[in-house]
Amino acid sequence: MKATVLVEKCKFAVVQIKVEKIKQISISNCERIGLVFDSAVVGVDVTRCKNVDVQGTGKFYNAAIESSDSVKLYATKENSADLTILTNGNPQPVIVTIIGGGDEEPSEGYIPAQFQSKYENGSWVTKIGRASCRERV
Numbered sequence: 742m743k744a745t746v747l748v749e750k751c752k753f754a755v756v757q758i759k760v761e762k763i764k765q766i767s768i769s770n771c772e773r774i775g776l777v778f779d780s781a782v783v784g785v786d787v788t789r790c791k792n793v794d795v796q797g798t799g800k801f802y803n804a805a806i807e808s809s810d811s812v813k814l815y816a817t818k819e820n821s822a823d824l825t826i827l828t829n830g831n832p833q834p835v836i837v838t839i840i841g842g843g844d845e846e847p848s849e850g851y852i853p854a855q856f857q858s859k860y861e862n863g864s865w866v867t868k869i870g871r872a873s874c875r876e877r878v
Contacts, residue, residue, distance in 0.1 A: 748776065761799075768793060787812055803827070806835050815840055821860040828852050837865070 744763045748756055751771045758766070758778040766778060767786045775794040778785075784803030785795055795804070796815035802823050806812050808830040816824055818841045828835050834851040839860065841847060850865040852858045858867045 746778075748774070768795070785814075805829075806831060812836070813838065818842065818845070824860055826852050826858045828856060828858075 744760060745765045745767070746758055746763055747767045747769070748771060749769045751774050753773050755775045756777070758776070760779070762780045762782060763778070764781070765783045765786070766776070766781050767788070768774070768776060768790055769788045771790045771793060773792045774790075775796075777796045777798065778801075779797070780799035781797065781801040784801045784805070785797070787793055787795065787804070787806045787809050789807070790809040790812065792811045793809065794813045794815070797820060798817065800820050800823065801816070803825050804814055805827045806814075807828070810832050812831070813836045814826070815838045818839050821839045826835065826837065834853050837850045837852055837858075839848045839850075848863075852865065852867065856867045856869060858865050860866075
């Protein structure tokens with residue numbers, strides 16, 4: 742579970758990660774790619790990408806999307822209660838689709854830039870994002 746995956750400078754590709762649990766997935770400087778994975782202990786980072794689709798079929802807790810254009814994130818309904826999305830510097834809102842089970846229709850939401858969003862009680866709750874910093878002692 743100490744594995745970290747870095748996908749960098751890929752174009753026109755589909756990446757499928759079949760490892761059951763990994764620590765972190767980072768996607769950087771990619772264009773027109775799709776990424777499918779099962780679970781990530783920490784989450785997914787998307788930085789300086791264009792036209793990227795990311796789908797988690799299991800658990801992941803965080804998605805950080807920075808300076809990227811046309812990002813679509815897909816998560817399961819079971820995972821949505823634990824998922825936090827941070828966005829920063831994106832020219833377009835991030836499209837998030839929650840995939841239900843059985844005959845249930847997927848629900849789609851839009852996350853604006855520089856905000857933190859969490860899926861609560863069937864809808865997206867968006868708050869102003871706070872930069873993380875450490876206090877000096």
